[in-house]
Structure formats: structure tokens, C-alpha cells
Amino acid sequence: MSIRVVGRKLGWIMVVALLGANLMMGARLYSKEVGDPDREDVYGQMALFTRVLEQVRKNYVDAEKTAYTNLIKGALQGMLQSLDPHSQYLDVEMYKDMKDDTAGQFGGLGIVISIKDNVLTIVAPMEDTPGFRAGLLAGDKIMEIDGESTEGYSMQEAVKKLRGPPGTKVSLRILRTKTQEFNEVEVERAIIEVASVKGTRVLEDDIGYLRITQFSEPTADALQNELEFLAEKNVKALVLDLRNNPGGLLNSAVEVAGKFLDRNQVVVSTQGREEKDNQVFKSRSRKRFPDIPLAILVNAGSASASEIVAGALKDHRRAVLIGEKTFGKGSVQSVLSMDEGTAIRLTTAKYYTPSMEVIHERGIEPDIVVAVPPEEWRTLQVQRMNQENGAEPGAEEEGEGPAAPVEDIQLQRAVEVLKGILRFAGQTEAGVLTAHAAR
Numbered sequence: 001m002s003i004r005v006v007g008r009k010l011g012w013i014m015v016v017a018l019l020g021a022n023l024m025m026g027a028r029l030y031s032k033e034v035g036d037p038d039r040e041d042v043y044g045q046m047a048l049f050t051r052v053l054e055q056v057r058k059n060y061v062d063a064e065k066t067a068y069t070n071l072i073k074g075a076l077q078g079m080l081q082s083l084d085p086h087s088q089y090l091d092v093e094m095y096k097d098m099k100d101d102t103a104g105q106f107g108g109l110g111i112v113i114s115i116k117d118n119v120l121t122i123v124a125p126m127e128d129t130p131g132f133r134a135g136l137l138a139g140d141k142i143m144e145i146d147g148e149s150t151e152g153y154s155m156q157e158a159v160k161k162l163r164g165p166p167g168t169k170v171s172l173r174i175l176r177t178k179t180q181e182f183n184e185v186e187v188e189r190a191i192i193e194v195a196s197v198k199g200t201r202v203l204e205d206d207i208g209y210l211r212i213t214q215f216s217e218p219t220a221d222a223l224q225n226e227l228e229f230l231a232e233k234n235v236k237a238l239v240l241d242l243r244n245n246p247g248g249l250l251n252s253a254v255e256v257a258g259k260f261l262d263r264n265q266v267v268v269s270t271q272g273r274e275e276k277d278n279q280v281f282k283s284r285s286r287k288r289f290p291d292i293p294l295a296i297l298v299n300a301g302s303a304s305a306s307e308i309v310a311g312a313l314k315d316h317r318r319a320v321l322i323g324e325k326t327f328g329k330g331s332v333q334s335v336l337s338m339d340e341g342t343a344i345r346l347t348t349a350k351y352y353t354p355s356m357e358v359i360h361e362r363g364i365e366p367d368i369v370v371a372v373p374p375e376e377w378r379t380l381q382v383q384r385m386n387q388e389n390g391a392e393p394g395a396e397e398e399g400e401g402p403a404a405p406v407e408d409i410q411l412q413r414a415v416e417v418l419k420g421i422l423r424f425a426g427q428t429e430a431g432v433l434t435a436h437a438a439r
Contacts (some may be wrong), residue, residue, distance in 0.1 A: 001183070005123065007104045010145060012036075015136070027126065029304065032128060047073070053068075053071055053072075053075075056071060056158070056211075057071070058325075070434070072116040073089070075089060075155075076089040076344075077089045080344060080346070081086070081152075081154060083152075083180070083346075083347065083438065084331070084347050085114075085115030085116075085118065085155065086115070086155060086331060086333050086345065086347050087344070087345060087346050087347050088154045088155065088156055088344070088345045089342070089344055090156065090335075090342060090343045090344065090345060091342055092340070092341040092342055092402045094156050094160075094340060095337075095342055095343045096341070097156070097160060097313055098156060098335070098343075106191045107164050107165050107166035107168065107189030107190055107191060108129075108130075108161060108162065108163055108189060108191075108382070109125075109129065109130050109131040109136075109162055109170070109187050110125060110126040110128075110129020110130050110131040110132055110188070110190070110192045110194070111123075111124070111125045111126070111129075111131035111136055111162075111190060112124055112125075112246035112247070112303070113142070113155070113158060113159070114155070114160070114303070114327070114329055115153075115155060116327075119141045119142075119143075119150075120139060120141065120142040120143075120150045120153055120158050121139065121140070121141055121142070121292070121332040122136055122137070122139065122140040122141075122142065123138060123245070123246040123247075123301060123303045123304075123327055123329065124127070124138045124244040124246040124301035124302075124303065126192065126194050126214070127136070127194070127213065127244075127381060127385050128194070128245075128385055128386075129190070129192055129194065130183070130187045130188050130189065130390075131187055131188050132381070134185050134186070134187045135183075135185065135378070136172075136174065136185065136187075137176065137374050137377075138244055138299070138300050138301030138327075139176075139177050139178070139300055139301075139374075139379060140174045140175070140176055140177070141174065141175040141176075141177060141205045142158070142172055142173070142174060142328070143173045143174065143175050143182070143378075144171075144172065144173035145158070145161045145162065145170065145171070145172060145189070146170060146171050147159070147171065148161075154427065156345075163189070164189050165189065166189055166191050167188065167189065167190075168188070168189050169186055169187065169188045169189070170186070170187055171184065171185070171186050171264065171315070172184075172185045172186075172187065173185075174343060176374070178373075178374055179374075194213055194214060195213065195222075196212060196213055196214050196215070196216050196218060196219040196222055196248075197210060197211070197212055197213070197219060197222040197223050197225075197226055198210070198211055198388055198390050199241070199384065199387075200229060200230065202230070202233050202235055203239070203415055204415065205236075205237075205415075205418075205419055205420070205422065206233075206234060206235050206236045206237070207235060207236065207237045207238070207239065207415055207418050208230040208233070208235035208238045208239070208433065209238070209239045209241065209411075210223075210226050210227075210230070210238075210239075210241070211240070211241030211242070211245075211297075212238065212240070212241070212242060212245055212256065212306075213244075213245055213246060214243070214246065214247070214248045215247060215248030215249050215252035215253050215256065215304075215305035215306070215309075216218075216248050216249060217249065218251060219248070219249075219252045219255075219256060220252055220255035220256055220285075223256055223259060224259070224287055227259065227289055227433070229254065230433055231433045231434055234433070235292075235433045236292070236293070236294050236341050236422055237292060237293040237294070237295070237418040237421065237422055238289075238292055238293070238294050238295070238418075238433065238434070239294075239296075239297065239411065239414045239415065239418070240294060240295070240296045240297070240319070241296075241297045241411075242296055242297060242298050242302045242306040242309065242310060243297050243298060243299045243301060243302060243323060243410070244299065244301035244302065244381070245301070245302055245303075245305075245306040246301065246302075246303050246304065246306070246327075247303045247304025247305035247306055247329065248304070248305045249305065250268075250305065250308070252305060252309040253268070253305035253306075253309050254267045254268065254281045254282075254283070254284075254308070255284075255285060256281030256290065256309055256311045257283060257290055257309045258282075258284055258285035259285050259287070259288055260281040260288070260289055260290060260292075260294060260313055260318050260319070261285075261290060261316060261318060262283065262288070262290050262311070263282075263283060263284065263285075263288070264282050264283065264284070265280055265281060265282060265283045265316060265354070266280055266281070266312070266354040267281050267283055267308065267309075267312045267354070268281050268312060268351055268353065268354070269281065269312070269348070269351070269352045269354075269356075270349040270351055270352070271349055271350060271351065271352060272332070272348045272349030272350070273348075274348065277332070277334075277348050277349040278349070279349075286352065289433055289434070290318075291434075292433045293421045293422065293425070294313065294318060294319040294320070294419050295319060295320045295321075295322055295414035295415075295417055295418050296309075296310050296314075296319045296321050296322070297322055297323050297410050297411065297414060298321055298322075298323045298324065298325075298326050298364065298366055298370040299312050299323045299324040299325065299326070299372070299377070299410075300324055300325065300327055301327065302323075302327060302364075303326060303327035303328075303329040304327075304329045304330070307326045307327070307328070307329065307330060307351075307359050307364050308330075308353075308359070310326065310349060310364050311353035311354075311357065311359060311364045311424055312353060312354055314353075314364065314367070315353050315354040315357075316354060316356045320363075320367050320414075320417055321367045321368070322366055322367065322370055322410055322413050322414045322417065323366050323368075323369075323370055323372075323410045324366065324369065324370070324371055325363045325364070325365055325366065326363040326364045326370070327363055328359065328360060328361045328362050328363035329359070329360065330350055330351035330358065330359025330360035330361075331347045331349070331350050331351070331360045332347065332348055332349040332350065333345050333346065333347055333348070334348040368413060368417065370409055370410045370413050372409065372410060376406045379404075379406045380406050380408050383405065383406065383408075384402065384408075393415065
């Protein structure tokens with residue numbers, strides 16, 4: 001063996017020794033700093049990590065995979081993903097991609113995804129988008145993207161795979177959970193633009209209806225405009241449709257809930273281990289509609305911000321929830337910058353309803369359960385979209401025949417409930433939709 005090779009090997013041994021010493025010293029110092037009673041155990045575990053690292057370096061069959069940078073990066077990724085599906089190590093490229101997400105336009109499928117039961121899952125497809133037109137449903141499991149298994153995918157990796165230039169296509173292998181059938185679906189990416197408030201109209205017996213498709217910056221103002229339109233029609237009750245609304249911005253949810261609550265009522269709170277993660281968000285809208293009887297429609301595609309609104313109005317007894325249990329997405333992720341352009345995304349808090357019920361992985365239970373089979377729900381969405389776009393009632397998407405009409409039994413039940421409330425209240429003047437201006 002040449003002197004150069006021996007020297008290089010000794011150099012690597014010294015690097016690993018220094019790395020192990022630094023890790024163990026750091027563990028000791030950190031344990032002292034935070035008063036960790038198990039600091040000797042931390043020291044031992046860091047020593048174990050170093051020994052395993054060296055065994056992998058020495059014995060793993062594919063030597064090209066055992067560079068220290070690869071092994072350490074893999075260890076960090078595994079550590080964070082073992083906590084929950086939303087915590088993640090972001091290398092330089094992934095961190096840069098995350099920061100660039102809000103810049104410029106990109107092509108998407110019009111679906112919101114999450115990781116549920118350790119599987120990449122569609123929370124909801126947005127109406128009139130490529131994903132919706134391809135027949136994707138809330139709850140579908142994405143097993144493969146372009147022939148590559150999604151097992152072990154992080155959220156960031158999945159989003160990166162699904163996005164791309166408008167006009168390009170992506171192939172998905174889908175598991176439909178309720179039927180346990182696999183489907184191969186090809187979807188063409190497009191620029192996604194969806195109005196957040198749609199379908200405003202007056203139903204029978206002066207009952208108003210509108211739906212919110214997502215919670216974005218303009219949602220609260222758009223909702224205000226539609227509520228004022230309904231107030232001019234003297235509606236006496238309101239159906240707020242949050243079905244298949246995958247969520248959006250927290251502030252938007254707080255503003256929307258505040259439209260139907262008195263000032264300074266709790267909408268949602270967050271709780272974590274650090275004091276800064278414990279926050280309470282209260283209603284603060286200047287134009288409110290706090291008296292009108294209200295029914296909210298929810299289903300398994302109602303997630304995140306939708307669950308915040310539904311949970312708040314249910315807890316304050318401001319609305320009757322009708323439909324199916326919501327998705328259960330209610331955790332807060334913080335992005336913490338590390339050295340050399342890397343970062344970690346870490347779950348630091350969870351959302352709680354005003355009665356301190358946790359939303360995450362539990363969802364919100366409706367007051368009145370009315371289930372709709374997935375196939376009927378798909379047809380209902382198309383019917384509703386056709387009605388709002390002025391198309392023929394029986395029209396289907398291109399390439400498919402007309403669908404037989406389906407009754408929206410969840411909406412029907414909401415109307416029945418509101419009729420009962422109005423009859424019980426004697427349809428007093430206080431029940432008419434009128435705005436209360438905050439002083």
C-alpha cells in the first residue's frame with residue numbers, strides 16, 4: 001500500500017473521529033444547557049451513531065453510496081420523517097425550491113395532497129382543474145408517480161414530482177380506498193386558477209347558499225360581497241358549503257369564521273412546547289352576520305382551514321354541521337434555517353378548536369351524519385359545476401356521456417334543518433341576514 005493511500009485513510013479516520021467527538025461534545029453541551037436528565041444516555045447514543053456510521057462505511061456493498069455526506073443526509077432525513085410525515089430535512093436544493101414556490105407560475109394538477117397513514121393521499125381535487133377532470137377523488141392514495149413508487153416520499157418530494165411546465169403530463173397509479181381498486185391516470189398540468197367563493201343563490205323558503213372552495217387572501221372580502229348580496233335578498237338562513245375545501249391560509253379562516261361570531265370570540269388556538277408556539281386567534285371582523293341560522297356542509301375532503309372554521313362555529317353553537325367527518329389536518333410546521341443553506345421543516349404546534357379539541361388526525365365530527373358514496377359525490381360535483389357555469393344540467397366532461405342526475409342529500413338535509421329552526425323561531429325579524437358593524 002502506498003504512503004499516499006495510507007495517509008488518505010488515516011486522514012478519513014481522523015475526520016470521523018473528530019466528527020464523532022464533536023457530535024458527542026455537542027450532545028453533552030446541549031444536554032447541560034437544557035438540563036436534560038438523560039444526558040449520559042444522549043452521549044451513549046451519539047457514540048452508537050458514530051459506530052454504525054463507520055460500520056456502514058466499511059461493509060456496505062455499494063461503496064459509492066457510503067460518502068459521509070450521503071450517510072449524514074440520509075440519517076437526518078430518516079430522523080425527521082420518523083417524527084411525522086410533515087417534518088423534513090431540506091437540503092440546499094429543496095430549501096431553495098420551497099422558498100421559490102411563491103415566485104412565478106407553475107403547472108399543477110389542481111389537487112391538494114397530504115400524507116395520511118404514511119401514504120401520499122389526495123385531500124381534495126379542485127373543481128374544473130386537470131385533476132378533477134381526470135376523475136381523482138378525495139381519499140385516493142397515490143402509489144406511483146411516473147412509474148416510481150411514492151413509498152417513503154416526503155411532501156416536498158411529492159410536490160416537486162407533481163408540478164411541472166403547463167402542458168406536460170404526469171402518470172399516476174391510484175388506489176381508491178373505498179373500492180380497493182387500482183387505476184392508472186394520466187393528467188396534463190395547467191396553471192391553476194380557482195375562484196374561492198362560488199355558487200351564491202337563494203334556495204327555497206328564503207334560505208341562502210354559497211360555497212367556499214379554498215381559503216386565500218381574497219376569500220374574506222369575496223365572502224363579504226356575497227353575504228351582502230344575500231342580505232339584499234332578505235334571506236333568513238344560510239348554507240355554507242365547505243365540502244372538498246382543502247384549506248389554505250390561517251388568517252383567511254379566522255376572518256371567515258369571524259363573519260358569523262361576535263367580536264373577540266376564540267376561533268382557533270395553537271399549542272406547542274415553546275411559548276411562542278402558543279397562540280390564540282380571535283374573531284375581529286368589522287362587518288359581521290352573527291344572528292342568522294347557519295348550516296355548514298363538510299366531508300372527508302374538508303381539511304385544514306375548513307376544519308378551523310367548522311370547528312369554531314360548531315363549538316360556539318353558531319352552526320349545525322352536516323355531512324361526513326373531515327380530513328383531520330391540523331398541525332403547524334415551522335421552517336428552521338440551518339448552516340450552509342439547509343433547513344428543517346418541523347412540526348412545532350397543533351391546532352385546537354375553541355373547546356380545546358385537537359383537529360390533527362382526528363377531524364371534526366358533524367352534528368348530523370349524511371354519507372354520500374364517492375361515485376355519487378363525483379356526479380354531484382359535475383352537476384354543481386355545470387349549473388354554475390351555465391352548462392346543460394346533464395352534461396358531463398368531454399369524452400363521457402351524460403350522467404344520470406343525483407340528488408344532493410346533504411344539501412337537502414341542511415335545508416330541512418334550517419326550515420325547522422326558522423319555524424321554531426317563528427321567522428322573527430332577528431333571523432333575517434343583516435350585517436352588524438363593529439364599533
